[in-house]
Amino acid sequence: MGKQINVALIGNPNTGKTSVFNQLTGLNQKVGNYPGITVEKKEGICKLPRGLKAHILDLPGTYSLNASSFDENVVIELLLNKNDKDYPDVAVVVSDVENLKRNLLLFTQIKDLGIPTILAINMADRMERRGISLDVELLEERLKTKVALVSARKRMGIDYLKELIINYRHIPIEPCVNASVIDPEYFGNLRKAFPNQSLYKLWLVITQDVNFGNINRAELNTNTSFNTKSTSDLKRLQQKETIIRYQFINGVLKETMSVDKNAATDLRSRLDRILTHKVWGYVIFFGILLLIFQAIYSWSSVPMDWIDATFASLSEITKETFPSGPFTSLIAEGIIPGLGGIVIFIPQIAFLFLFISILEESGYMSRVVFLMDRIMRRFGLSGKSVVPLVSGTACAIPAVMATRNIENWKERLITILVVPFTTCSARLPVYLIIIALVIPDKSFLGFNMQGLTLMILYLLGFGMAIFSAWLLHKIMKSNLKSYFVIEMPNYKVPMVKNVAINVVEKTKSFVFGAGKIILAISIILWVLASYGPGDDFENAEEIVTSKYTETEQQVNHDEIEEEVASFKLKNSYIGIMGKGIEPVVAPLGYDWKIGIAIISSFAAREVFVGTLATIYSVGSDEEETIKNRMAAEINPILGGPLFTFASGVSLLLFYAFAMQCMSTLAIVKKETNTWKWPVLQLIIMSAFAYVVALIAFQVLK
Amino acid sequence: MKVTVANLKRGQRGIIKEFSAEHVPLKLLEMGCLPGNEVEMVQTAPFQDPMYLNINGSHLAIRKETALLIEIELIG
Numbered sequence: 001m002g003k004q005i006n007v008a009l010i011g012n013p014n015t016g017k018t019s020v021f022n023q024l025t026g027l028n029q030k031v032g033n034y035p036g037i038t039v040e041k042k043e044g045i046c047k048l049p050r051g052l053k054a055h056i057l058d059l060p061g062t063y064s065l066n067a068s069s070f071d072e073n074v075v076i077e078l079l080l081n082k083n084d085k086d087y088p089d090v091a092v093v094v095s096d097v098e099n100l101k102r103n104l105l106l107f108t109q110i111k112d113l114g115i116p117t118i119l120a121i122n123m124a125d126r127m128e129r130r131g132i133s134l135d136v137e138l139l140e141e142r143l144k145t146k147v148a149l150v151s152a153r154k155r156m157g158i159d160y161l162k163e164l165i166i167n168y169r170h171i172p173i174e175p176c177v178n179a180s181v182i183d184p185e186y187f188g189n190l191r192k193a194f195p196n197q198s199l200y201k202l203w204l205v206i207t208q209d210v211n212f213g214n215i216n217r218a219e220l221n222t223n224t225s226f227n228t229k230s231t232s233d234l235k236r237l238q239q240k241e242t243i244i245r246y247q248f249i250n251g252v253l254k255e256t257m258s259v260d261k262n263a264a265t266d267l268r269s270r271l272d273r274i275l276t277h278k279v280w281g282y283v284i285f286f287g288i289l290l291l292i293f294q295a296i297y298s299w300s301s302v303p304m305d306w307i308d309a310t311f312a313s314l315s316e317i318t319k320e321t322f323p324s325g326p327f328t329s330l331i332a333e334g335i336i337p338g339l340g341g342i343v344i345f346i347p348q349i350a351f352l353f354l355f356i357s358i359l360e361e362s363g364y365m366s367r368v369v370f371l372m373d374r375i376m377r378r379f380g381l382s383g384k385s386v387v388p389l390v391s392g393t394a395c396a397i398p399a400v401m402a403t404r405n406i407e408n409w410k411e412r413l414i415t416i417l418v419v420p421f422t423t424c425s426a427r428l429p430v431y432l433i434i435i436a437l438v439i440p441d442k443s444f445l446g447f448n449m450q451g452l453t454l455m456i457l458y459l460l461g462f463g464m465a466i467f468s469a470w471l472l473h474k475i476m477k478s479n480l481k482s483y484f485v486i487e488m489p490n491y492k493v494p495m496v497k498n499v500a501i502n503v504v505e506k507t508k509s510f511v512f513g514a515g516k517i518i519l520a521i522s523i524i525l526w527v528l529a530s531y532g533p534g535d536d537f538e539n540a541e542e543i544v545t546s547k548y549t550e551t552e553q554q555v556n557h558d559e560i561e562e563e564v565a566s567f568k569l570k571n572s573y574i575g576i577m578g579k580g581i582e583p584v585v586a587p588l589g590y591d592w593k594i595g596i597a598i599i600s601s602f603a604a605r606e607v608f609v610g611t612l613a614t615i616y617s618v619g620s621d622e623e624e625t626i627k628n629r630m631a632a633e634i635n636p637i638l639g640g641p642l643f644t645f646a647s648g649v650s651l652l653l654f655y656a657f658a659m660q661c662m663s664t665l666a667i668v669k670k671e672t673n674t675w676k677w678p679v680l681q682l683i684i685m686s687a688f689a690y691v692v693a694l695i696a697f698q699v700l701k
Numbered sequence: 702m703k704v705t706v707a708n709l710k711r712g713q714r715g716i717i718k719e720f721s722a723e724h725v726p727l728k729l730l731e732m733g734c735l736p737g738n739e740v741e742m743v744q745t746a747p748f749q750d751p752m753y754l755n756i757n758g759s760h761l762a763i764r765k766e767t768a769l770l771i772e773i774e775l776i777g
Contacts, residue, residue, distance in 0.1 A: 064731045102733055102759055232723060242730045268760070269743070276744045276753060370762045374750050483726040484767070488743075488753060488760040 005054040006086060007046070007165055010075060010110060011094035012103050013061030014363070014489035016122045018042075019152035019498055020094050021058040024162070031505050033673060039071050040404070043086075048162050057086050063102070065109045066238060067208055068483060070409055076208055079113055080201055090168035091117045092161070097127055097134075098490065100257065104249045105242070107143070108176045112200045116171040117145055118164050124149040125156060131260030139256040144172045153495060177248050179203060182240040186229070207234055271491055275367050285371055289390050292355045296394040297425065300347040307347075311340030330523075333530065338522035341604070342515040345397050345663070349510055350503050352391050352398040357502040359387075360405060361494035369486050377484075379466055380473020382411040389415070389465060392422035393458075396664045397514070400671055401506060410476060416671060417681060418469045420664050421657065423461035426605040430655050431457055433609055437630055438648025453652075460656055510667065517666035525574070525603050532572040540568045562614075569614050574599055588654065588690070589647030589697040591636050598660070605660045638701075646700035650693040658689035704775060706754065707768040709742035715773030716740075717756075725770050733757040740773060 009024075011017040021029070025044030032041045042058040059078065060071035067073045078084055079091075091110050095103030100121065111117045119139075127133070140147050146164045150157030164171075179200055180187035190202055206229075229237070274280050318332040359365045369383030376383050384406045392399035399419045406412040431454060439450045536543065544564045569575050578596030585595050593615045601608035609626065616629040633642035659665065659682045668678040709715060719736045734740070738757040745752050750765040 063728060066727050066731070068726075068728060099759065101757075102731075105731055235723070235727065238727055239730055242727070243735060246733075246735060272744060272753070276746070278747050366762070370744075370746060370751055370753055373762075373764070374746060374748060483728055484751065484762075484764045485726055485728045485732060486751075486762045487732070488762055490760075 004045075005048075005052065005165060005168065006089045007054045007056045008078065008086070008088035008091045009056060009058045009094060010091055010106065011061060012063050012096070012099070012106060012487075014487060015061075015094050015096040015099070015103060016152050017061060017094040018058060019495055020092075020120060020122060020150065020158075020161075021056060022497055022501055023152045023155060023158050024054075024056055027501070029501075031509065034074055039074050041074075046162070046165075048166050050166070052166055054162075054165055055086075057088070062106065064106055064242075065204060065208070069407055071407065073208075076204065079110065079115065080204060088115060090165060090171070091115045092120050092165070093117055094120045094122050097121050097123050097132060098130060101246075101249055101253055104143075104252070105245055108245050108248065111143070111145065112175040112177060112179060113204075114173045114175070114198055114200075116168045116173055118161070118168070118171065119143060119145055119147045120157075120161055121147060121149050122152060125151040125154045133258050133260075135256045139252065142252045142256065143176060144174055146171055175200070177245050179241055179244070182237050182244060186237075207238060268490055272367070272488075275364065276370055281367070281371050285368060288355075288359070289386070292352065292387070293390060293394065295351040295355065296348045296391060296398065300351055300394075303347040304344055307340065307344050311336055311343070314340075329530065330526075334523045334526035335519070338519045338526070341522055341663070342511060342518050345395065345510065346507055348395050349398040349401065349507050352402055353503045353506045354499065356387065356402055356405065357499040358494045361492065361498055363489040363491045365405065366486055366488050370488065373484065373486075379469040380411065380414050380476075381469050382406045382408060382415070385411065385415040385469075388419055389422060389462075392419040392424060392465070393462075395424050395426070396420045396422070396661065397510070397667050400664065400667045401510065403671070413672065413677070414469050414472045414476070416668055417472060417677065418465040420659060420661070420681065420685065421461050421465040421468065423458045423656070424605075424661075426661065427457075427655055429606045430601075430608045431652060433627060433630070434643070434648050434651055436627060437643050438645050457652060457656055460653075464657065509670070513670040514663065514666035517669065518663050521662040521666070522603055525600060528573040528577070529569060529575075529600060530572060532568070532575065534571070537568060537571040540564050540571065543567065565614055566616065569596065569611075586637055587697070588650050588693045589635070589642075589644070589701065590651065591633070591642055593633070594642075594651070598654075601660055602662055604663065605655060608655075644701070646697050649700060650697035653696050654689045654693040656689070657685055657692055659685035703772050705769050706740055706742075706752070706763075706771045706773055707749070707765055709740070709752075709773070709775075711742055711744060713775065714739060714741040714777060715775045718772040718774060720771055725767065729761075729763065729767065732761055733759045734771065739776075740771075 024046040029044030046054045062072040093107045148161040322328040372383035388399040388402040579592040582592040597611040635642045665678040741755040743753040
């Protein structure tokens, strides 16, 4: 087997670079992260003719080699570091035929680094419709390269591109533009100081704030044979560089490209007139949000119920088929429900990313940013944060994943951190049962008070998310300069292949990334709930049965079984932990039983109700029964009913703010690539929830 | 009074004059916002912010604060 050819795909955003990547690699691709940062790294293998293979790296989209985000840093760091294992043998610059002028800016910069650079002009199938004609031969001559006209959508020109990749050694590496003319004296001194380095590389090292493998910045700064420049001087020079590059490009395109303006049918302006309209734009956007919400809230529930039932019966079958013992119960009660807890999220994630990919691919997402920017920026959020925040009302997991398309890292991090405050659907069962218990079913100003309370809780969650975003925005410093220049791409019909690959990739990354953590925690929680120290746990069955035989009470089998389960849970490790935290939760108005429920509902909030049902030894489906049992509970310290208005409100507020969801923590760890943020989230949100619940109970009691 | 991109009404066009690069993001220059190029206001969001422009064939949105930095000469 011969050596693989290293190919880097580079290009402006919205040029269809990913479509070209998908066409070259098919499903032979994997998505990972660059070490230490959360920029997606997409790579794949492309089979070339004559048994050759190429390793294709799809670099993040960038407009130039002047980086202003982590994504763009990745591109420069790779291109400046010859020792990197991914350093390209050949670069393919993907450009869009309709924005060729702007795309060529990046092309000339990469060409000037001395890397063999192929120009792939994508969306070539649109040329005729747009009245564009190109003299490809002359273009190749002037740009000193090979040009491939491709259309990833129509699978056109891909084979020719592969052919060019094989013959990359024949591509000249001489530069297009001599950047040193912008300040001959300065570049002359630079040349003298570093005779062995490429001049343009040195220039990038000086102007960019990135890490540079083999070129030592300290050496640059201490070398006194040339004067270092002030930041504003450097910026002036960068501007000059941009201007001379455009002069060159304008000259080339004047000779090689002609556009017949009459041929352009302007779908864009007609669509934009409605989609970015001051009124209709918002109406349509909220309609789309409603549709997304409907899909992840309501449509997803069908496959989710099915998954729930399947895993429950799988667990039953396991219990019946295999001899009972600790190993069988580990599988039936620990692992299978744990896996079920991961799979259950797939429908919501898939639906959300189906919508998001379509919105991104069609070009509509940029219009969302345009519409929402002014409102969201006050809170340090991006226009794109709206989609995650709204999806968070269904579930925080897909919502956190949906922040991936926010380019600015600070805006993205803030969105991730505040999303768990929005009222997700798992809080609903907890809210409903407590509201039914402590809020009177009466009218207040014509509104049902229970409904009103639920609405207040939703508003509280959303308000808290916005408020903490604003707070984080004030606290957090960003070392990358913030700017707002958003390209408004042409509208396109989304490509099924791209959307499908995206949905599959996102789902896979959840199952294999966050899934591991979720499974591990659910097994730990299961062990804690199913085992206990001492004889009481071991002999639960005898103790409960003997109690009944002593009193000679007539009870049926089910009741005894429920009683045993309750007794076991109370004496399990979780039960002991619940009793242990009673002094801590007592000031909030809770007893140790609620303590147990709070600990076990860390798996997922809705587990709260099921745990209470087990503790009160009632079948978990009988909501009325649980409610009646809860209503009859006595507060062990204060006397009187345990669930009063005060303790109920306190519990509602606790669940509104506390980070009671291990799956969210797992996905935040996955998305931020560090435990720092999920741990901070857990501590701060839970502490805040505790304080609020404490104040509520102490004031209201 | 100086005329800037922010003064353009929907559908109006202008030619970009020299401007100080100090505060204008380099990104904007790279997208084609250079002296001598034509700029057209495509659409504005409520409160004229952000602004959706067509600069030299590049369609992009910038905030009003940035638009105020770019001086132009009105045409038509």
